[in-house]
Amino acid sequence: MxxxxxxxxxxxxxxxxxxxxxxxxxxxxxxxxxxxxxxxxxxxxxxxxxxxxxxxxxxxxxxxxxxxxxxxxxxxxxxxxxxxxxxxxxxxxxxxxxxxxxxxxxxxxxxxxxxxxxxxxxxxxxxxxxxxxxxxxxxxxxxxxxxxxxxxxxxxxxxxxxxxxxxxxPPPPARLPPAVLGHGIREAQTVPDILDALKSAKRPLIILGGGAVPGASLYGKLAARAGAAVFCTYAGRGIIPTDHALYYGSMLARSESAQVLACADLLIVVGSELAEVDLWRRTPGHDCPMIRVDIDPAQMTGQRQKGDMQIVADGSEVMQAVCDGLEGHLPQTEWRAQDVAATRARWLAEIDAERPGIVPVCDALRAVLPVDTMIYSDMTQFAYAAKEVWDMDRAGHWHHPFGFGTLGYATPAAIGGAVARRGKPTMAIIGDYGFHYTMQELGVAVELGLSLPILLWDNGKLKEIEDSMVRAQIAPNAVVAHNPDFCKLAEAFGACSAAPQTLEALQASVMAAFETDGPTLIHITPGIAT
Structure with a gap:
């Protein structure tokens, strides 16, 4: 009609x-x-x-x-x-x-x-x-x-x-048949070359980005069969099981990770741009052949991180074929699990020293969050530390404004996620300054009755910018803004609020928020008792 x-x-x-x-x-x-x-x-x-x-x-x-x-x-x-x-x-x-x-x-x-x-x-x-x-x-x-x-x-x-x-x-046309990404030809040509490279490598290393999330279930098995050490980018967290002995976590941005990559004799990168926000340095640090697999051909041209073999394809298709080809292969890896564990422990201590008080809060939250919790975080120091130290037990369950890096993302994005995941746990993590950008969307969460914990990390300032100014020998300026009483503000919207003073109280507040008909703003400061 x-x-x-x-x-x-x-x-x-x-x-x-x-x-x-x-x-x-x-x-x-x-x-x-x-x-x-x-x-x-x-x-x-x-x-x-x-x-x-x-x-x-x-x-x-x-x-x-x-x-x-x-x-x-x-x-x-x-x-x-x-x-x-x-x-x-x-x-x-x-x-x-x-x-x-x-x-x-x-x-x-x-x-x-x-x-x-x-x-x-x-x-x-x-x-x-x-x-x-x-x-x-x-x-x-x-x-x-x-x-x-x-x-x-x-x-x-x-x-x-x-x-x-x-x-x-007039009415729109009939729905088109489902379109699918082409498979097969390119993979058949390249898989044998990747297999040969992996089977001869003594220190293979794999980097998995957000583009590898759709094939997340295969990479733990692939890494084990190849004897490969693994890094995930922030967007790739949860792809590798946390108990994989050669997993370096999502700490690719640690400066010392360049030395780890320098020890590799083969580097395979799947679904990652190796962008500035992945590395925070100009190059990964490797001195070995690099194989890149990515669905986006733009990643293969004009980039600082050109691969020696560049495969434009669905990464999960290619790497599934590689994993199948490694069945029965006994890797002669020279990576040692104790070295990986020691390195990760050292990096964890660095992060705890750089941003005091955040690691214990992450540990307390991770211990009680329901299975399948999806987290949306903002540009805040809490998230910067958490992205490195908080191992995820499944892929695609922590979302952050990685590239563009906009403040105010977490609250409305978590609302969108909660709308999509009715009945499943969703949580937002945002800083005090970023909350100002989109605080009005709290009314939407109230209107929809979303059981949404909003964890507000309040350090009273733009602390990351203040720290950057100090490192640059600039007198900190314009980094402190007057904050409202966030709990009263939330209540004015019709939301619940909590201001826990201990980690145990924080855990209880988060769990109660998941059971509340409506959002709960949970206000914490760096002085929370640990």
Whole structure:
């Protein structure tokens, strides 16, 4: 049946598997809201478009399905650019659909007018296109969903002129057959070469990034069969079982890890950019052949970390074939478990000294969190330490704004994750300053009745920046801001609050929060009794 295009888009999204849309309605995009309820889609009303974008990001990371957001022309698009940039840098599938003005060249002074709205979105999206007809809108939506399933996941942006949203449009086309990533030929050609290299290596070392998460279950067996030492990047935590004797953890950013890599005689990197935020140095430190496996061909060109063998493919397909080929192989590894354990212990002591008081809190939380807890963290010193010392027992369960590094991510992203994981434990970890960025989204968690612990680490300042200024011999400036009474603020929103003074009380507060109908803000400071 004919409907306004705005309504048809919601029906098309429902047919493509979309169950939740995050957004804020306005006079320019209200036609997109005409069909949401009729299509059977749940809409989550954010308090700010930045919050809507982070919720869509958190939902996408929790489910592996695209997070969808509806925003208005102009300021709505500008407000969601930061979440789009975060989704781009961290490979989160997000679809943002916005309204746009019909004409901006010959007509000026319109409500929400921008010089080039599409170009602004293009700066942080995989692509940004304008649909000037119903057929174009349908094509772009199907293009986005096809690419989500066959390429590196990144945000897509579609804008539709207001007159098109209002105009009658035919039904969207039938759902396309599922698109899958091609397999087989490249793997058949490269697997024997990888096997030969692994079987002759005495000190093979594997680095696993976030791109290796889909094949997480195979890498422990692969590492054991190859006699390989392993690092995970922050995004790859949980891929390797914590009891793997040659596992160096997620401490790749420790400066001494370069010396470990220098001892390797073969380096295999799967699903990692080896970016600045993975290494915090220019090169990994290896002096041996490097094999890189990544779904993104851009990782193979123009990078500082070029591999001697570069394989553009689904990492889990390639490495599963390698693992199968190593069955029965008896590795002659020269890595020693006691050396790995001693190195990890030394690094743990370094982290505890660098950021006092955080490691015991991490240990206390890890001891009581329910199985399958999913954590969303923010740019805060607590998370910086936790990412190195908190071993995860499963992959894809700790999400952080790694690349773009935006403050305010954790609270709304955890809301998106909790919406996706109703009945499963979800937790946010955020700093006092970052909480200011998106604190208004606490109202969404209250409105939805989400049992969400929000752990607020309050050191009363931008401590990481203060420390950096001191190291640079700059007198600390503009690093202290006046904070509210966070517990009273949470209660004003209708949330619960707690301010535990001991680790035992903290554990009890977190466990109670998972059983509470609504969010609980748990305020702790570096002075919490350990």
């Amino acid at each position: 004919q409907r306004p295009l705005g309504a048809q888009i919601s029906h098309m999204l429902k047919d493509r598997g979309v169950e939740v849309i995050f957004g804020i309605p306005g006079v320019h995009n209200q036609e997109m809201y005409r069909g949401i309820e009729e299509a059977g889609i749940t809409h989550v009303l954010a308090r700010h478009e930045q919050g809507a974008g982070f919720m869509a990001d958190g939902y996408a990371r929790a489910t592996g399905k695209p997070g969808v957001a509806y925003v208005i022309t102009g300021p709505g698009v500008c407000n969601i650019l930061t979440p789009m940039g975060q989704a781009y840098s961290d490979s989160a599938p997000m679809l943002v659909i916005a309204s746009c003005l019909d004409e901006v060249a010959a007509q000026k002074g319109q409500l929400h007018q921008m010089k080039d709205q599409r170009a602004a979105a293009a700066s942080v999206a995989d692509w940004a296109e304008e649909a000037q007809s119903a057929a174009a809108a349908y094509h772009l939506i199907d293009r986005a969903f096809t690419e989500f399933s066959t390429m590196r996941a990144r945000p897509k942006y579609i804008q539709v002129p207001i007159s098109q949203l209002e105009a009658q449009a």
